[in-house]
Amino acid sequence: MPEYLAPGVFVEETSFRAKSIEGVSTTTTGFIGPTRYGPVDLQPDLVTSMVEFERVYGSRRQLGFKAAGTLHNYTWHAVRAFFEEGGKRLYVGRVFRKQAGTSRKYGGFESTTALAATNPSYDDGHARGLLAGEAADTKKQLFVHGRYPGSAGNLRVRFTLRAGQNVLSFEGGKPRVSSLQERDVVVLRDFTTVAPATPDPGAFYQARWNELKQDWDLVPATGTATSLSTLVDTGNQLRIITVSVAVLPTDEPGSSQVWAGLALDKVHARDGAEDSLHARFSIDAADLERNRDIPIVFAPGADLGDGLGMLSALLKATPSGVTPTVSDALKNPDSTDLQRTVELLLQGGNDGERPTADEYQGEQVVNTTRKTGLVQFEDLEDISIVAAPGSTYNYEGGYALDANSIINLLISHCQRMHYRIAVLDSGNGQTLGQVRAQRAKIDSSYAALYYPWVKVLDPVTRQPIFLPPSGFVAGIYARNDTNRAVYKAPANEVVNLALGFESNLSKSQQEVLNPEGINAFRYFEGRGYRLWGARTTSSDPEWKYVNLRRYFAYLERSIDKGTQWSVFEPNGDQLWASVRRTIEDFLLNEWQMGALLGDKPEKAYFVKCDRSTMTQNDLDNGRLVCLIGVAPLRPAEFVIFRIGQWTGDRK
Structure with a gap:
């Protein structure tokens, strides 16, 4: 309270409204993989175009690994696909594995x-x-x-x-x-x-x-x-x-x-x-x-x-x-x-050797603040989507151990960071049985698996090549969030760069893949090449859909950032009422935009923050407990029209 010691007129500012919560961005993506150049252990800069990417990480030319030979520059292709499909903001973490048996000597x-x-x-x-x-x-x-x-x-x-x-x-x-x-x-x-x-x-x-x-x-x-x-x-x-x-x-x-x-x-x-x-x-x-x-x-x-x-x-x-x-x-x-x-x-x-799971995992360089691999992404709070394009290449040809390890690293990273989802690639050239075997090793609501690889025209060789899906999918996520909203399932979307797919899946083939959480790319005559699936790799039916996981990440992170003001405030009725109003206003706006199910706000969400959610022990230990429930929308995955005969004289 201000002190009034001398007579006079005093004007003070006060607030009569609840503090607002601003929705966070859900489109910023992080790609990790080998490139032709660029920093390995410095915090990545934000990339907003192909020109910026090439200035830092080198050109589109192929990578020459000592043992693995020449491979396509999958990271460059993924970045290109990301921007072409509608992505705007991207971080790139470069991984590099030195050649064995070499030294630092030059010219003796x-x-x-x-x-x-x-x-x-x-x-x-x-x-x-x-x-x-x-x-x-x-x-x-x-x-x-x-x-x-x-x-x-x-x-x-x-x-x-x-x-x-x-x-x-x-x-x-x-x-x-x-x-x-x-x-x-x-x-x-x-x-x-x-x-x-x-x-x-x-x-x-x-x-x-x-x-x-x-x-x-x-x-x-x-x-x-x-x-x-x-x-x-x-x-x-x-x-x-x-x-x-x-x-x-x-x-x-x-x-x-x-x-x-x-x-x-x-x-x-x-x-x-x-x-x-x-x-x-x-x-x-x-x-x-x-x-x-x-x-x-x-x-x-x-x-x-x-x-x-x-x-x-x-x-x-x-x-x-x-x-x-x-x-x-x-x-x-x-x-x-x-x-x-x-x-x-x-x-x-030289481009060294093809990176293994150790390089993707990364570490903090001893006695410095520099970090490598996925550890770099832990300091970047705005990333919502993570992928490792090309890490599953040659999955069926001897790289499965490292590929599975990289997949697990991506999933554990997203689970640890809590507000992220991993876009996983299937292996190149896989049959239905092989991709199902790959999927069977995964169970997480923080990941989604996509199959098969996408066919494009390579600007380097001028020949058709197949690319991993993750770059295209991350761009489609961003486009979907920008044009519609994060609560809309990122599926039934056109793949702009696609000339075809590695496998042309039929409806009966997708009936095998879809229940197992393998999202397919399909070709529909007259409608082009489309992403035709939006399921996570979770066995929990509550978190079956990608848009549900991403929407809850959006809600949780927005509430997290928008209520930081409440820390160390007096933990009493006035604070509880302010927190309730702040979150209710945010959820009301979500309901009005059509993100929640229910014809009335009270059916779409509830917010409780009072003595019914906190015990005396909670209060004594400085805890404020707020209970929030929302009714999210799930995608209309199966649209059914029932048609029967009707006679003209029936009332």
């Missing part, structure tokens, strides 16, 4: 010692390249690595050195500089109109401010510094050197990334060092999350922190016999970018 040197210390996930599978500098001295070498493992890390990296405009001028014979900053690398050359017998070759320096002299010192790599004030007006020009880095995929021409105007020195002060070469491509642990979209990282030798050292490494990497050299071109204002470019090819990136 332990090039990733620093990487291993700061990021345990750095291992084989990463593409690597080396700017030799002085080949025998590792302190003068620049190692460049793909930030993440994968064949898409085999990139072409171009370093283009540029000398900017002349920043040196003379006023009354005294030199002045503009835009010069501490530790800038510069080139100084005499461009006098009357050339001496031996033209000035120019020299590279680093600018350092001398507090004692209140003057700039131009410090060479070796030898004594030159004070700026000693320069005379005989055609001298001073130009600041920066570098641009371009990263070009070797298999996807035209999709390059460029970072321009980067300083060469490690501790350069421009823009808080964000525009230095080292900061932009740092391997420090703190930068791994911040610069996650940059596809490469540097591991510079100990002598390359200095700007002149980095410049020397770039200049010495120039192939011998090139005329003019990069060094000469850098001193010439009329040189072209091509003459000042050094190119490096990263090689050795």
Whole structure:
């Protein structure tokens, strides 16, 4: 209560209505599986288009596993199907399994010692390249690595050195500089109109401010510094050197990334060092999350922190016999970018082995906050649908043990997170008996199984291929929730991308599958290819339908989030009445939208929160118990019309 100690008029705000509950989103999906590139142990970013997915996780090209061979990029295909079928928001968790018997060594040197210390996930599978500098001295070498493992890390990296405009001028014979900053690398050359017998070759320096002299010192790599004030007006020009880095995929021409105007020195002060070469491509642990979209990282030798050292490494990497050299071109204002470019090819990136259940399960990386596998999804509260596209490929050919383990991991994850449902794939090429055997091993209301695989035109091979159903189904879930509502069964929906199915099921065949909770894709002449089933894998008839499980998850999560204000409030009649009003208003709105069964609100739901739901022991232990009952709608799975003969004179 406010205190009123002096006479006056006091205006206070008060509330005469119950707090409202906002319905949560039910369409956000999480896919987990192998991709060609991307982070393995960083929290996934939200993906809203194929362009965003490919920027982070690589292109649609096939995956090349060492033992399993080349497989379709099922995660890419699932993401494409998800968006094409109506999905909007997606998280992707990448799983990666390194090849056995490989090490971190590159070119005979332990090039990733620093990487291993700061990021345990750095291992084989990463593409690597080396700017030799002085080949025998590792302190003068620049190692460049793909930030993440994968064949898409085999990139072409171009370093283009540029000398900017002349920043040196003379006023009354005294030199002045503009835009010069501490530790800038510069080139100084005499461009006098009357050339001496031996033209000035120019020299590279680093600018350092001398507090004692209140003057700039131009410090060479070796030898004594030159004070700026000693320069005379005989055609001298001073130009600041920066570098641009371009990263070009070797298999996807035209999709390059460029970072321009980067300083060469490690501790350069421009823009808080964000525009230095080292900061932009740092391997420090703190930068791994911040610069996650940059596809490469540097591991510079100990002598390359200095700007002149980095410049020397770039200049010495120039192939011998090139005329003019990069060094000469850098001193010439009329040189072209091509003459000042050094190119490096990263090689050795690979897709590892086909991931097993261990990679899908994931873990928290020791002594860090980074996580892998399904453990990543535990921190993302807005996910409602989870799937592992392609994890059941070759189910009948020897991968069944891992596939079943992955299925169990998805189910246990959804049960633990409580507000999620797992979309499960059948195996490719399965018969009715085989998919029934797969289904017989599952019993959970938090999962739904779909059969058979969907036929589409592969944009990579331009041939028809079969894809797992989960990507299509997740997109149909999202489309159904957006166009209709979560309480409507996500079935009798067109599969937009489908050209057919692996098996054309008849009505009699589905009569075998449907009672066992296997949702089928069917073809209907004149109505196209449709999803024709909406059952969970539960043996409990109370949770038989997918829309029922998803609708209750929606109700529970909405009430959970919308009543957080009640925690630590005084546990008495006033709080109980407020909680009742809040939930009743929410359920009334659901009934008015047609989500609940009953012609009157009192028939559709009830909310109890009073002494009849709580004992004195509950009150003594700080518990508020609210009892909620709703009458949900179940789908009209069997529509029956009974027709009989009727005579014309009957009343």
